Amino acid sequence: MQFSSPLCRGRLVRRYKRFLADVIHQDNPLTLHCPNTGRMTGCAGPDWPVYFSTSDNPKRKYAHTWELTENPEGQLICVNTTRANQLVAEALAQGWIPELAGYPRVRAEVRYGDEGSRIDFLLSGGERPDCYVEVKSVTLLEQDGRGYFPDTLSERAQKHVRELMACARTGQRAVMLFCVLHTGIDRVSPARHLDPAYGRLIDEALSAGVECLAWGADIGPEGMRLARALPFTP
Structure with a gap:
């Protein structure tokens, strides 16, 4: 981008x-x-x-x-939160994220779930189940290269995890994609110290089959792009 x-x-x-x-x-x-x-x-x-x-x-x-x-x-940090979805949209179109490549159809901001949510991207087509992708922007760096999400208690973030769990339990793919917009972050974890309920929900989600992926971006004054997979540590 x-x-x-x-x-x-x-x-x-x-x-x-x-x-x-x-x-x-x-x-x-x-x-x-x-x-x-x-x-x-x-x-x-x-x-x-x-x-x-x-x-x-x-x-x-x-x-x-x-x-x-x-x-x-x-270190460079992207503070414009709208850029995360733009970067993921570009990566999906180019097939840069192997786990999410190969879906013929990509739709953005699709209504779903029992709590009135919109999924950031719905991937469909082919022989695989539909894939619901929720994007989260990660910019909180605290120590030793570890990034955290969310950066404060977030009931909205908790809701999104519950919605993804519900998708996974019906046999659909459900993916939480942490888009890392801080060049000093080299791995990602849920911010249990800031939102303990979110951390517990992530544990439940992983057990229910929700996939958690983290990708880091190259960032500069000329542009940005998702460039590398990063470890996600629950």
Whole structure:
């Protein structure tokens, strides 16, 4: 996935009101849209370098979108959560994820489940059962290269695990795909210390036949792509 043009670089001043961030770009103050509803733990330190895109849509109140952060270790983090599904869509189209390759039909945002959810991708066709793929963006790095999801207690994330378990129990394939958008993360685990209920649900899901995959992305100001499978450790 290439950005429409190389990202511009600035310096973070602060994030506020959840969806806004002030930066300094070429000695000038600038307000960015922040497309991330999470806590962004470890992704937004004062004076950290940030990279942003610019839209030519005249109807936008804020033309610039915060895309990447560079932490003091020089690691790049994608804070735009919409990019995870875009990267997975590209990987599915190109057949880069072997476990999910070979399905003739890929649909996005399909309604399913008893709790009123939308699955990120529904893969179908051929002789295999339909495959329900839920994508989760992983950016929380705490120590020794291990990434965690979620970055806080998340009832929504818990619901998605329950929905996948229900699919698996009916004989469909159910996959939780952790899309790692932090170049310092080399393996993924559920964040039991932040959301114990989520950790317990992941254990139940694995026993029910849900597959948990983790893939890391190459990240740069010119673009990103899913590049490598990473270990998932329950």
